[in-house]
Amino acid sequence: MITEEFILSITECQSQLYSYILSLTGNSDIARDLLQETNKSILEKVSDFTPGTSFSAWASKIAFFKVLSHRRDSQRESMLFSVEKLREISQKTLSKNKEYDRRLDSLFDCIEQLPDDRQKLLRQRYEEELSLEELADLCGRTYQATAALLYRMRLTLMDCVSKSLKLENQI
């Protein structure tokens, strides 16, 4: 039966589910499609969910099967991972997602610490979804330099979030 709590749960777990599926597929477009299919299945299987158990664990399981189905239907070469490795990635990502909100908050702080031009580049890449070529044109850099810069920014933010969480854990 669909309860208010169920609706809140499905809404609440969207970001984590997306992150989870993205880790398994490595492709934003595929992850979006599979999240859509997962949501549909969650709504169809509402009677299978046992209230009082972990909603996100249940939803992640459905998402995992969606990824497996996608792997089956697509060329194996197009998937980064074997089924065995998908299971490992699944477990590790779910474990990391337990502190999802804390990581998201830290990321906001880390982005704000970036110089303005770097923040602008991130917005253009993520909000406006500009391609690397378009970003390179706007920045007046080569394509390779823009790709390298974007990588460095992602790495910086990843390190920043990790350090910030470590600090929080020490306090």
Add this chain to the structure above:
Amino acid sequence: MSGSQPDKNHLHGDELGKMISLHLDSKITDEQYAQLQYTLEIDESARDFYIEFMSTHARLEQSLKNTFSIKNQGPLSDQELLTELSLKPLRPSRRYYLAFLGVPAALLLIIGLLIFNRVPPSYATVTDAHQARMSQGEQPSIGNRLKSLEPYLLDSGQLELLFETGTRVLISAPAIFEITGNNQLRISEGKLIAKVTTPAGKGFTVQTPEGSVIDLGTVFGVEIEKSGETGVQVYKGEVELKQASGGRIVLPTGNTMRSAAGKKQWQPAPKLSRNFYTEMQNNKQRSLPDMVFIDDTRHSVFGADHYMGIRYLMYSVLPLKDRFPAAEHKLQGWEGVAKHFAIVHFDETAQRWHIQANEQTVPFEPAATDLLLASIEETNAETNSNKKKITYFSALYGTIQGIASGFQASDIQVLPDWFEEVENSGDYTINGSYLIRKPD
């Protein structure tokens, strides 16, 4: 990233990070992608880095969209939010949605959605579960009905399914499968045997990554290895294989075809993997009691060099070395020959069966499960391999001096005068992978 082996395909440090970053921006070349795939397969620390990097990217997508995009759009209606939730993945973070979600209206919309999305029916029931464990620790039980259009991941053990049409399917782990209809199943990894015995089951279809296998009234096996290579072997009757080109191949009893991963092109092959036969033989007893799979690596059988009457090829359920202990019978070389096959003859004078061991014969009492598969006769007085007449007892059921003879189907072939892959007068080599005994 650990390791410093001189492997040019193994990416390390920044090299790895850049590849993941390029992959995220859809700018990775095929060669780089293959290197990334390889590195992530073999290097656990690379996978840990990848997970961290992906998580950062996912949060960037969500947080930046939320911060810079959604806030400028103005509030959405409940209906727009639910449509977004159920039909599209959410871009903004949960906080934004919770702020605008009107629960009563949302509830109505979800219920409406469910009415239009009926739960698919169930077509298959678990009729046997041997140490079966699904992914996430579930243990399927006898009587469970499997949902259709849902992938099942069988981590260990075996499952026997009974379809509504009467078709029985034995699936062996590790396997990924899905019930796709009342008489069809899709499998993307694993091993199975399908037994179609009812008119309603005719046409049972197994969808594999390399094409569909359609039953034409039969027993057949399908094996999909982790590499994606797919094999099909027919044990009885015929199956139809669909080619990617649109063509169809009818595969008769005893024949095997395989297709390399992604090729979608069936090619004749001698048999499936040895592992297939081992697993099926060890675990199939209850489901397929009349089937015998031969996984023995030893194919040689002692013959009777100087015996000139009719001999028989006999199958013994109990391994011969257990039945005729070497010490008791002073036998030699028993360990080096086929475990379950022997050449036997009936001594008319002594009215006893004899089994041929190395350079000697041993009288024995037949067991109820012994089965004679073929007779071997000399066509002239001179021993000559080309003059041995072999008659297989295919569907020729009977009893010969107290031992049952005849089988439904088998791919067993007897090669006279061969022993351990060299010509050797009087001995035999047995090639084959299965036999189906007479039905009870």
